[in-house]
Amino acid sequence: MSKITEKISNFILAVKERMLAKKLSKTFGSSFQNKTSKTILSGTETLTLSAETDKKREQVLNSVTEIMIAAKNNPQKMLDYIKSTGTKVYIIKNNSKLLKNLGEEDGFILPAEGVKAAALYWGVEHKFTLKTPAMFVFREEMLDEYYILQQFYKWYSYRSGLPGFDTKTQNIFKKYMTKGYDITKLTLEDTLKLQEAVARDTEATDFAIEVARLRDGGRNVLNKMKTDGGASI
DSSP states (O other), rough: OOHHHHHHHHHHHHHHOOOHHHHHHSSSEEEEESSSSSSEEEEEEEEOOHHHHHHHHHHHHHHHHHHHHHHTHEEEEEEEHHHHHHEEEEEEEOOOTHHHHTTTOSEEEEEEEHHHHHHHHHHHSSSSOSOOOOOEEEEGGGOOHHHHHHHHHHHHHHHHSSSSSSSHHHHHHHHHHHTTTOGSSSSSHHHHHHHHHHHHHHHHHHHHHHHHHHTTTTTHHHHHHHOOOGGOO
16 A cells, blocks of 8 residues: 555544544534535534535546646646746756755745745745745756646646645645644644645646556656655655
């Protein structure tokens, strides 16, 4: 079982665990709602109403597929499409430690504020700011068509308003994927937000894996994604 599959399985089991559900229902109320879904907690059971989320997920899948086909999955054309929307794309040539020092990976980076924004913007533009928009930052060695496609899918999901991309949730998600995280200490709201973040990452990775599987020459990337998981490729 791959790392990401094992973590997702453990995560789902933990969310459904009876004692945790009882504790959360007493402490944090009986429901949680984001822009596209609502979760209702009653006793030891949960009910998630996610029709709007499911609709947006389908729209994202169809749209990314159409864009990919139009671009012939050409990495530069995919990056050009991103730039055409006003989103900056930076290719790092001589500062490979920048992303690692900021706790980020190559690809799509959410808006940032404060010290992180200042360090990031100085690293890519050599200018000072305390607030940065969403952007893409790649090291040259990570300009692989399948990796770009995975990151493109996450960005498109974010732009489409799918849940799981707020800064707090993504910080929890990164800790969960890299170091492990005791989710039993999270509130119901944060637990459900984390579940959405895991779903978005999995959707993007599954899409890139499927494209790699269907194309000649994608075997190495396919195996690496299956082994490492979407958050640590």
